[in-house]
Amino acid sequence: MIPLLSLQRITAGYGEISILKDVSMELFSGQIYALLGPNGGGKSTTLKVCSGQLLPTKGELIIAGKVMNGSEPNALARAGICTIPEGKGIFPNLTVRENLLMMTSSGVSIEAIEEVTYRRFPQLSSRTNQLAGTLSGGEQQMLAMSRALSTNPAILLLDELSMGLAPLIVGQLYEIVQQIAEEGVAILVVEQFANIVLEIATTAGIMTHGKLIKEGIPSEIQKYLKHAYLG
Amino acid sequence: MNEFLNLENVSVYFGGHIAVNEVSLAIDPGTITGLIGPNGAGKTTLFNVISGLLTPSSGRVLFADEDITSLAPHKRARIGIGRTFQKLExxxxxxxxxxxxxxxxxxxxxxxxxxxxxxxxxxxxxxxxxxxxxxxxxxxxxxxxxxxxxxxxxxxxxxxxxxPSILLLDEPASGQNDEETESFGLLLRELCDSGISIFLVEHDMSLVMNTCDLVNVLDFGSVIAKGTPEEIQEHELVIEAYLGFKKR
Amino acid sequence: MTEFITFTVVGLATGAIYSIASAGLVVTYTTSGIFNFAHGAIGMFSAFLYWQLRWDDGWGGSWPAPIALLFVLFVAAPIIGIILQIVVMRGLEATSETTKLVIPIAVMLGFIGIANWVWQGAEQRIPKPFFGRNAKWSIGDAYITWHQTIIVIVAVLLAVALRFLLFKTKIGITMRAVVDNTSLVELNGGRPNRAALQSWAIGSILAAVAGVLISPLLGGLGVLALTLLVVNAYAAAIFGKLRNLPLTFIGGLVIGLSVSYWNWISSTGQKWPWLSELRTTLPVVILFFVLLLLPQEKLRGSHAATIRERFAVPSIQASLVWSSIFVVVVSALSLIITDKWESLLTRGLTMGIIALSMVLLTGYAGELNLAPLAFAGIGAISAFQFDVGSAVETGPGFATLIVLLAISFGVLVFPAFGLVRSRLFFAVVSFAFIVFILVVFFDGTTGTGIASRESMSLSGLVVAALISGSIGAVVALPALRLRGLYLALATFAFAIFVDRMVYKQRETLTFDIPLIGDNEDVSINIFNNGALNIPRPNFWRINFAEKQWAMLIFVSIIFCIFSVALIQLRKSSYGRQLTAMKDSPAACATLGMNMRRLKLSVFTLAAAIAGFGGALHASNLRTIQEDYPFTIWEGLALFMLTVVGGIGYVSGALFGGIIYACAFIVMGDFWGKLAEDWGSFRWLFTFLQDFFLLLGPALAGIGLGRNPSGVGSQIFDGFRILKKKDHRTVLVCGSSLMILSWFFRVIEVYNGWVFILTSLPILFLMPLLAEARDRDVKSRNDTLIEMAGIEYDFSDEFISYIDAELSITSDFNVDERNTLNE
Structure with missing residues (x-):
């Protein structure tokens, strides 16, 4: 089986500063890979490389066996990579329905998207004409997640899903993530809050100072966590 | 009073988003005080409030018992508040x-x-x-x-x-290697001994734990813990804030 | 009541047009972050095009109105917008504020150039209103034309249509989404670039609608008048903070109505004659004040650090050496060039001095100013009025005024140099005293202006600088809180204000200075009859009035003095503080800097330099007119070319000034001469002549305006290699050859063409030769003789490096997504 997403010796950064140094990782269908580590360790940068928002200076981004360095993020998105960015996965000045309409660029009809979204998150259905920015944090994140649910991606990249959310809602969201994975989607989760992801992850890695210092099954990773975060 | 920088119930809202929520803090003269917390917890916002680049939505900033909440940034510099920036300036x-x-x-x-x-x-x-x-x-x-x-x-x-009489340092060690960070810690101690109080936001825990006299932990815009580095390292709320919630 | 209705309708109609135009501006600004200065010019161009199709005697001319409208609004305008977006504006998002400003300005000048080119001649072009001039209906006794009715209806329809587009269609929603979060649109699979294209097409259509609707209200079509008219809409856009469409529409109406009501109460300017031009100026006055009231961005940790604009500073020694070389070269040239070239070069240098004010203000301090020539114009007028002009009684009143000006100038500028309390007092007093002595002893304080004096005196120039500087301070004072685009627009408004209210002023204004003289100490007829005669200087018995070469050398020396002074200033504590303020206002604040004071001083200083240069420029030209040489358009062109030359460098000012005053004229002349000599290719050469004359500056701006460090410094860098010891032979040989060539020209062995053809190649060959020698030496050191001809193996790493550098990747398209999903 070839990995859906594979990073080969990626070095990347902004300007002359390299954030990622020689990072390699693989992500298979149905897998939930939890990328953990303290702030500034390079997790979000890894995600940006995967989604095409950042061109690596060295190394290869391989998707379904093809080298994809330099593809535009919108091309990758239409090709089936769904990225939910950190904390701002929605358009705050657009209504809920307009937000859903923006997801149709992936090729799925608005009816299908609305159907899936409102079935999964009934509370959004009563707020179709409300500005997304006025939703509660949890509802905003649900709206963002509905893209992952309704546009049938092959790869799902999640950045700090839990940021600013109450624990209960985070739990719900990650249950949904687990269900998406069961449908065969390859999922890369970047999280600072480790414990909750480790429960659903199939693989986990710890990243500090731009390097993947540890990779393995969640129970094994858990032991290293406190050290990595609090010194 | 010998506490000379005081935040009293400072809150900052960006639109509907609460960046800093009712934070009260005091910095003692002659100490190194740390401020840690996960991404987006409101640390830099708090610094901007103290140095005057941002006016808090509510609450007061006191410096040497004077209310400086609405003082212009350059005037705060003139009364002895110096700072550095997380994004280099x-x-x-x-x-x-x-x-x-x-x-x-x-x-x-x-x-x-x-x-x-x-x-x-x-x-x-x-x-x-x-x-x-x-x-x-x-x-x-x-x-x-x-x-x-x-x-x-x-x-x-x-x-x-x-x-300055107080120095606000916003992630001064990011971009430094371990060696540099270590000598940086020594430098901070030296500065502190020469009479400059230091308020430090930092992600590098080794620096915070080794140099700070007192550490404040900010999460979701609120201070969830205060204490010595040792206390903080074992503080349950802090571990939870960093490692995530126990699933119910 | 009838009057009220009439003026209200007129106001509503023009206001509606402003609303339409500004809506277009808002649409493009929000989706692309670029303030389209060319917006007005697009409207102007469309109006001309419409006229061409409807009424011209030649091509087009008889198209029916609906077809002509369809063509202009829905074919030509969107194409213009799309081409602009693709060719010019794309990729400007991540550039510096100056670049974002300069490129659209260049485009605007380009449109003006094209329009002047295509629609040449003094022919009156009069567009008719819809359904003719007599189609009207009435409310009571007030007549309303159908054209006015149509304007209002169109505005309402467009407002509804825009609302529908932005809120009910995928295109519009995507455009709004781009405003919210561009990268998220991409992550959604949307194409922000396409949304930008669409918004530019729409913006351009709206500009065209405004242009076509407004042109019949003007009488005859005029390129500049039409462009400026749509510029009035900028104020409306600012009403809506460049974002909010409903507010923008309201803003347009407010402006239209204010102008109309002003015309009513002032009986179109007859009640207060000296304010008569306010009817055309009111919108920019509103623009200025709306800008001031706008809430400003807070200082925050900037993200501008991604843009690296760095200007190296030459050492004082180098600047002195280069200055001497420059003066020597100019003197040498003056021996072999004709009067015409001499006068062009002189103009270039005086413009260069004005451009130096921008180097200080924009290059060093990072403050944008689109009104350099307004200050220059004020300087020229001041020199005329106070030194040589007939209007001012030079007497105790004059001396007092000057001393007061000198004191205010000193108080504004000196503290920024770190002078405080007693030292400041001392410095200001001595400065005022020096100025006083200068005025009294060099010019005397009796007699009146031009009758008694036939030459520009030093004190005239000083007065020009002082007055212009003071006005700079007055303008800057309210604008101190503005930055970036808003500051640029405020200064732009000021430039238009000066264009209208000062240059077109025909009234005599009288002021009284308390306690001194009679009740009319200063009575000024600012711009007598649309032209002022300003004499050349005259000292050391050199007749500058007749000897252009003397003027040229004199001006080049002045330019060098100013340049060296500026470089010295940049290296001083003051210059460092300016640079610090430019690099990071936030850091400056946290270091305790009071930026307002610094800004005020640098504005004053820059305006003073511009005023000095302006007076000198005017004196070289001998006359200035209301429409030459200090208009807003020339000012924009000079600003643009100085940016092209490198606004952070003194050399940029030189480049900007010279290019502005000579290069395109010289190129045009070159083709013009060829057209004369080669009759059969006349059409081609005439075409090229017009091309360079009319479009040269704009194309230079579009092509080179993105280069942050400027062309001037790059040329200098190219020659820097000659400084090396190894290349001394090249330098010496080259220079000697050029001197020889110059000598042959002086003794008239051959003509100017041969001189150019011999010396220019030598000049440009020198650095190339030096580089070639360097490479030769280097390769000899690099390769061992045994290795010659043996190839390297490409390692995998090297190949992948090359792949990454060249962005070689496999293609990946939508079809393959399905395979991926399976």
């Missing part, structure tokens, strides 16, 4: 030495009593600061061309020439 068109020189010149304009002292001694003062921060080797490089770790030191040096 160097004068990129100037060399390292000129970055320091210009700060000295700016401060000479408002600190006229010092003009007499410095006058011709400007270059020796610059040399002292360069030695102190260990920037002598790059003194003539352009500020935009030195590595981030050293650029952070330039920001520190720039703030130091004001002879």
């Amino acid at each position: 160097l004068f990129n068109s100037l060399s390292v030495i000129d970055n320091i020189r210009v700060s000295l010149e700016i401060s000479n304009q408002w600190n006229s009593s010092r003009t007499e002292i410095l006058g011709s001694n400007i270059s020796s003062e610059i040399d002292r600061i360069l030695d102190l921060t260990g920037l002598n080797s790059v003194r003539n490089s352009m500020a935009s061309e030195i590595p981030t770790g050293q650029a952070r030191l330039v920001e520190l040096a720039r703030a130091l020439v004001l002879s």
Whole structure:
């Protein structure tokens, strides 16, 4: 089986500063890979490389066996990579329905998207004409997640899903993530809050100072966590 | 009162988003106080409130028992609050030495009593600061061309020439390697001993745990814990804040 | 009541047009972050095109209105917008504020150039209103034309249509989404670039609608008048903070109505004659004040650090050496060039001095100013009025005024140099005293202006600088809190204000200085009859009035003095503080800097330099007119070319000035001469002549405006290699050859063409030769002789490096997504 997403010796950064140094990782269908580590360790940068928002200076981004360095993020998105960015996965000045309409660029009809979204998150259905920015944090994140649910991606990249959310809602969201994975989607989760992801992850890695210092099954990773975060 | 920087119930809202929620903090003179917390917890926002780049939605900022909540940023600098920035704010068109020189010149304009002292001694003062921060080797490089770790030191040096009574450092160690961070910790201690109080936001836990006298933990815009580094390391809420929630 | 209705309808109609135009501006600004200065010019161009199709005697001319409208609004305008977006504006998002400003300005000048080119001649072009001039209906006794009715209806329809587009269609929603979060649109699979294209097409259509609707209200079509008219809409856009469409529409109406009501109460300017031009100026006055009231961005940790604009500073020694070389070269040239070239070069240099004010203000301090020539014009007028002009009684009143000006100038500028209390007092007093002595002893204080004096005196120039500087301070004072685009727009408004209210002023204004003289100490007829005669200087018995070469050398020396002074200033504590303020205002604040004071001083200083240069420029030209040489358009062109030359460098000012005053004229002349000599290719050469004359500056701006460090410094860098010791032979040989060539020309062995053809190649060959030698030496050191001809193996790493550098990747398209999903 070839990995859906594979990073080969990626070095990347902004300007002359390299954030990622020689990072390699693989992500298979149905897998939930939890990328953990303290702030500034390079997790979000890894995600940006995967989604095409950042061109690596060295190394290869391989998707379904093809080298994809330099593809535009919108091309990758239409090709089936769904990225939910950190904390701002929605358009705050657009209504809920307009937000859903923006997801149709992936090729799925608005009816299908609305159907899936409102079935999964009934509370959004009563707020179709409300500005997304006025939703509660949890509802905003649900709206963002509905893209992952309704546009049938092959790869799902999640950045700090839990940021600013109450624990209960985070739990719900990650249950949904687990269900998406069961449908065969390859999922890369970047999280600072480790414990909750480790429960659903199939693989986990710890990243500090731009390097993947540890990779393995969640129970094994858990032991290293406190050290990595609090010194 | 010997607590000289006081935040009283400071809150900051961005639109509907609560960035800082009812934070009360006190910095004691002659200490290094740490401020840690996960991404987006509101640390830099709090710094902006203290240095005047941001006016809090509610609450007060007191400095030496005076209300400075609505004082202009440059006036806060003049009463002794210096700071550095997380996103570097160097004068990129100037060399390292000129970055320091210009700060000295700016401060000479408002600190006229010092003009007499410095006058011709400007270059020796610059040399002292360069030695102190260990920037002598790059003194003539352009500020935009030195590595981030050293650029952070330039920001520190720039703030130091004001002879501030309190120094706000926003992630000064990011971009530094372990060795640099270690000597940076020693430098902070040295500065503190010379009478400058330090308020430190930092992600590098080794620096925080090794140098701070007291650590505040910010999460979701609120202070969830205060204590010595040892206490913080074992504090349950803190571990939870960093590692995530126990699933119910 | 009838009057009220009439003026209200007129106001509503023009206001509606402003609303339409500004809506277009808002649409493009929000989706692309670029303030389209060319917006007005697009409207102007469309109006001309419509006229061409409907009424011209030649091509087009008889198209029916609906077809002509369809063509202009829905074919030509969108194409213009799309081409602009693709060719010019794309990729400007991540550039510096100056670049974002300069490129659209260049485009605007380009449109003006094209329009002047295509629609040449003094022919009156009069567009008719819809359904003719007599189609009207009435409310009571007030007549309302159908054209006015149509304007209002169109505005309402467009407002509804825009609302529908932005809120009910995928295109519009995507455009709004781009405003919210561009990268998220991409992550959604949307194409922000396409949304930008669409918004530019729409913006351009709206500009065209406004242009076509407004042109019949003007009488005859005029390129500049039409462009400026749509510029009035900028104020409306600012009403809506460049974002909010409903507010923008309201803003347009407010402006239209204010102008109309002003015309009513002032009986179109007859009640207060000296304010008569306010009817055309009111919108920019509103623009200025709306800008001031706008809440400003807070200082925050900037993200501008991604843009690296760095300007190296030459040493004082180097600047002195270069200055001497420059003066020597100019003197040498003056021996072999004709009067015409001499006068062009002189103009270039005086413009260069004005451009130096921008180097200080924009290059060093990072403050944008689109009104350099307004200050220059004020300087020239001041020199005329106070020194040589007939209007001012030079007496105790004059001396007092000058001393007061000198004191205010000193108080504004000196503290920024670190002078405080007693030292400041001392410095200001001595400065005022020096100025006083200068005025009294060099010019005397009796007699009146031009009758008694036939030459520009030093004190005239000083007065020009002082007055212009003071006005700079007055303008800057309210604008101190503005930055970036808003500051640029405020200064732009000021430039238009000066264009209208000062240059077109025909009234005599009288002021009284308390306690001194009679009740009319200063009575000024600002711009007598649309032209002022300003004499050349005269000292050391050199007759500058007749000897252009003397003027040229004199001006080049002045330019060098100013340049060296500026470089010295940049290296001083003051210059460092300016640079610091430019690099990071936030850091400056946290270091305790009071930026307002610094800004005020640098504005004053820059305006003073511009005023000095302006007076000198005017004196070289001998006359200035209301429409030459200090208009807003020339000012924009000079600003643009100085940016092209490198606004952070003194050399940029030189480049900007020279290019502005000579290069395109010289190129045009060159083709013009060829057209004369080669009759059969006349059409081609005439075409090229017009091309360079009319479009040269704009194309230079579009092509080179993105280069942050400027062309001037790059040329200098190219020659820097000659400084090396190894290349001394090249330098010496080259220079000697050029001197020889110059000598042959002086003794008239050959003509100017041969001189150019011999010396220019030598000049440009020198650095190339030096580089070639360097490479030769280097390769000899690099390769061992045994290795010659042996190839390297490419390692995998090297190949992948090359792949990454060249962005070689495999293609990946939508079809393959399905395979991926399976």
